[in-house]
Amino acid sequence: MQLRATSLVAALFVIGIGLLMLHEPLACSSSCFADLEALHGRTTGRFAIPDMRLNAWILSWVQHAMLSLPPSQWFDANTFYPAVQTLTGSEHLMGQALLTLPLRAIRTDAVFLYQSALFASYFILAATTFAFARWLTGSVAASALAAATAMAMPWRWSELSHLQLESAHWIPLIWLGVGRLLCDNAGRRVALWLFPVMTLQLLSSFYLAYYTTFSCGLLFLVIAIWIRPPLRAWLRLTAALAPAYGIFVVTALPYLARQADADLPGVGSVYPTSLATAWLMLAPPLEWWSRIGAGSEIRYHIPLVVFAAGVVSLAFVFRAGDAKRRAVAAGLWIVCLSTFVLMIGDRATFGGREIEMPAAWASHLIPGFGNLRAPFRWGIVIGLAAPILAALGLRFAADALRSQSRALKIGAGTLLLAVWAAQVPWRPMPAKPVWNAGDSTLRAHRALAALPPGVVLELPWPLHPLHQVERGSRYQLASTVDWNPMLSGFTAYVPPSFHLLRRVVQGLPDASAIAQLEDLVDVRYWVIHEDGRPGTARDWERTAREQGWRQAHREPGFRIYEAPNWETSGPYREALGTREPRTHTLTGLPRTPLDLSAEDGTWSFEPPRVLFVSGTGPFRNGMPGAAHLRIENETASPWPSFDVQTEGLILIRYRFETPQGEIAYTGATPLDADVPPHTRIAARAYLTAPRDAGDYRLHVHLVQEVDGAERALPFPRFEHAVKVQVLPSPRRPAHVE
Numbered sequence: 224m225q226l227r228a229t230s231l232v233a234a235l236f237v238i239g240i241g242l243l244m245l246h247e248p249l250a251c252s253s254s255c256f257a258d259l260e261a262l263h264g265r266t267t268g269r270f271a272i273p274d275m276r277l278n279a280w281i282l283s284w285v286q287h288a289m290l291s292l293p294p295s296q297w298f299d300a301n302t303f304y305p306a307v308q309t310l311t312g313s314e315h316l317m318g319q320a321l322l323t324l325p326l327r328a329i330r331t332d333a334v335f336l337y338q339s340a341l342f343a344s345y346f347i348l349a350a351t352t353f354a355f356a357r358w359l360t361g362s363v364a365a366s367a368l369a370a371a372t373a374m375a376m377p378w379r380w381s382e383l384s385h386l387q388l389e390s391a392h393w394i395p396l397i398w399l400g401v402g403r404l405l406c407d408n409a410g411r412r413v414a415l416w417l418f419p420v421m422t423l424q425l426l427s428s429f430y431l432a433y434y435t436t437f438s439c440g441l442l443f444l445v446i447a448i449w450i451r452p453p454l455r456a457w458l459r460l461t462a463a464l465a466p467a468y469g470i471f472v473v474t475a476l477p478y479l480a481r482q483a484d485a486d487l488p489g490v491g492s493v494y495p496t497s498l499a500t501a502w503l504m505l506a507p508p509l510e511w512w513s514r515i516g517a518g519s520e521i522r523y524h525i526p527l528v529v530f531a532a533g534v535v536s537l538a539f540v541f542r543a544g545d546a547k548r549r550a551v552a553a554g555l556w557i558v559c560l561s562t563f564v565l566m567i568g569d570r571a572t573f574g575g576r577e578i579e580m581p582a583a584w585a586s587h588l589i590p591g592f593g594n595l596r597a598p599f600r601w602g603i604v605i606g607l608a609a610p611i612l613a614a615l616g617l618r619f620a621a622d623a624l625r626s627q628s629r630a631l632k633i634g635a636g637t638l639l640l641a642v643w644a645a646q647v648p649w650r651p652m653p654a655k656p657v658w659n660a661g662d663s664t665l666r667a668h669r670a671l672a673a674l675p676p677g678v679v680l681e682l683p684w685p686l687h688p689l690h691q692v693e694r695g696s697r698y699q700l701a702s703t704v705d706w707n708p709m710l711s712g713f714t715a716y717v718p719p720s721f722h723l724l725r726r727v728v729q730g731l732p733d734a735s736a737i738a739q740l741e742d743l744v745d746v747r748y749w750v751i752h753e754d755g756r757p758g759t760a761r762d763w764e765r766t767a768r769e770q771g772w773r774q775a776h777r778e779p780g781f782r783i784y785e786a787p788n789w790e791t792s793g794p795y796r797e798a799l800g801t802r803e804p805r806t807h808t809l810t811g812l813p814r815t816p817l818d819l820s821a822e823d824g825t826w827s828f829e830p831p832r833v834l835f836v837s838g839t840g841p842f843r844n845g846m847p848g849a850a851h852l853r854i855e856n857e858t859a860s861p862w863p864s865f866d867v868q869t870e871g872l873i874l875i876r877y878r879f880e881t882p883q884g885e886i887a888y889t890g891a892t893p894l895d896a897d898v899p900p901h902t903r904i905a906a907r908a909y910l911t912a913p914r915d916a917g918d919y920r921l922h923v924h925l926v927q928e929v930d931g932a933e934r935a936l937p938f939p940r941f942e943h944a945v946k947v948q949v950l951p952s953p954r955r956p957a958h959v960e
Contacts, residue, residue: 233367237349240371240649245342247654253335257383258655266839271384273696277713278386279337283703285320298477302699302712303721304678305744305800311481312714314387318427333703334657340386345374348392355399356611359548360618369614375649378523378606387428393420394435394607401442404460405452406547414463421467434604442554449550501566504599513648523602525609526646533609535616552615559605568598663780664701667750670776672705677747679709684728686847689838719867720799726895732766745793749784799867810897812863814871816929821937826854830921830943834912837950845912855903864894869928875908876926879919887913912947921945
């Protein structure tokens with residue numbers, strides 16, 4: 224009876240901490256996200272908000288697909304039309320989708336479902352941490368403190384924009400299942416619940432699938448060496464885990480297929496780290512209070528009191544007593560040390576010599592491992608284990624104080640709790656509305672939901688990466704209202720057709736750009752937002768009259784036009800969407816090498832008047848700028864330069880050099896227009912600026928891509944002095960010229 228009362232008090236304590244932290248977003252669960260700008264500062268916060276929109280869209284799309292489409296079409300999401308398997312550009316979040324699927328009976332709103340999954344991750348993590356710590360320590364009080372701490376660990380504040388990482392909540396329960404099956408020789412019941420739990424965890428995130436597999440593998444190894452479990456225990460464990468991994472492999476096949484097509488490259492460590500960086504990510508701050516708040520940096524640090532209590536747990540590992548629990552504790556410590564090594568990344572420098580680290584070996588051997596772009600995220604595993612090890616340390620310390628006076632024990636406990644409360648960031652999570660006042664995006668998609676279905680082009684569609692991320696993620700989230708196919712979107716790995724379509728769109732509302740777009744796709748609805756360029760409202764009214772478009776809807780801030788000939792548009796649509804190499808271009812030209820001489824053509828090149836760079840720190844990017852050129856084909860054969868696949872195309876190769884002769888940036892871009900025989904055409908090419916402002920020499924020449932390599936064409940090369948400046952104002956970011 225006393226144990227039940229103690230457990231009830233512990234549960235109320237943990238739930239209270241969770242409600243304290245989440246009460247602001249809980250109060251507006253269908254209309255707000257966590258306020259990342261308040262937590263991480265304006266620059267980092269604004270950069271991370273699109274990820275929240277992306278994950279809210281993914282969760283809603285997967286549930287929509289599960290309920291309305293056959294499994295073969297689940298990955299053909301409504302964005303980046305006409306590309307296929309576009310969901311593979313990001314995590315699929317099927318674990319979270321299955322967990323929150325019953326909530327669609329209440330609401331189908333994407334923000335509500337996303338917030339519900341986020342809130343669930345907090346309370347499930349608390350419950351699973353409590354269960355594992357309770358089994359390992361036998362202490363309800365220490366386990367409750369570990370559970371509350373797990374919800375507030377700094378890594379969770381740092382990854383709030385990544386639902387797939389926040390959903391690591393099943394891992395402590397999986398560790399518990401492994402411990403019970405191998406150490407306690409638990410029966411069939413544990414294997415039965417371990418299977419769905421492992422399935423949900425593996426389907427939540429590829430990052431977490433690797434983290435779960437690696438940590439469990441080390442636990443298997445340590446327990447096998449330490450206590451030698453019977454064969455029956457291993458068989459039950461295999462029976463629980465093998466089906467879960469079978470399901471996981473099936474859901475990974477579309478990603479592996481895309482990677483095999485070289486459309487989803489293994490990138491390795493996009494954010495390279497080092498031994499010092501890895502330690503700084505985790506290092507306990509020396510202040511006696513938590514620093515999570517406005518402008519706080521992205522870190523996974525372990526609060527000092529949690530770190531100290533965890534270190535005390537080492538004494539439990541080496542003391543005499545329960546060998547099974549000591550084996551699991553030792554396994555957790557080895558997991559923490561090993562994942563710290565993986566946090567270092569692909570390479571490390573020791574004594575002035577660079578050596579390959581285990582992460583590099585894994586990238587070569589394990590499919591998909593190279594796509595884990597941020598090695599520092601291995602620290603999540605340490606963040607999950609730290610509260611549990613701290614609970615073990617508290618239990619060991621309590622046992623050591625058992626023979627001391629009651630006053631000493633009360634005083635020590637009170638001091639410990641005071642320090643714990645000051646250091647662990649149990650504080651309210653600030654919330655912010657998902658849609659800004661005056662944003663026409665959601666209203667436009669509500670209007671689209673009332674119209675017959677059709678392909679949507681939403682404008683503006685910026686070229687600059689950061690502005691495209693902002694616009695694309697808003698369009699994408701709003702599309703959950705109508706689920707119409709749309710040309711734009713936001714994801715980690717965009718399909719090649721995205722870049723071609725976006726470049727073509729920059730010529731709008733000119734009739735030539737409209738004609739080119741109508742060759743590529745069958746757009747039915749043109750959604751024009753009036754808060755960005757290109758084109759003014761009057762320009763679009765004139766264009767609509769000239770094209771014979773019908774105004775399907777109009778409100779302050781946007782208008783929707785319907786193209787009457789949309790059903791016959793897009794003759795190149797199927798070829799544009801496929802990933803398989805084609806022997807001819809979209810317009811039917813062969814990709815064979817051109818045999819040209821200097822007399823076979825001429826060209827001129829006018830660089831951008833000025834190029835810009837925007838953003839700061841790791842978010843600084845060079846903006847694309849439009850160069851104008853004329854090219855004349857004096858031969859009897861057309862020259863190919865209009866396709867999404869660059870093999871055989873004429874490209875403009877360019878490089879920026881500093882005044883010291885150092886190469887600052889190189890790139891290649893197509894003309895996006897074939898050059899007919901005996902014809903001169905005018906074209907635009909978009910050059911991306913270097914990341915740093917300054918004076919540069921721009922070198923340009925024409926090449927043809929042959930067998931994946933660039934072959935220079937015998938035409939003049941040009942060199943220009945160009946200036947790259949910091950973007951003076953973000954007021955009109957959509958236009959790049």
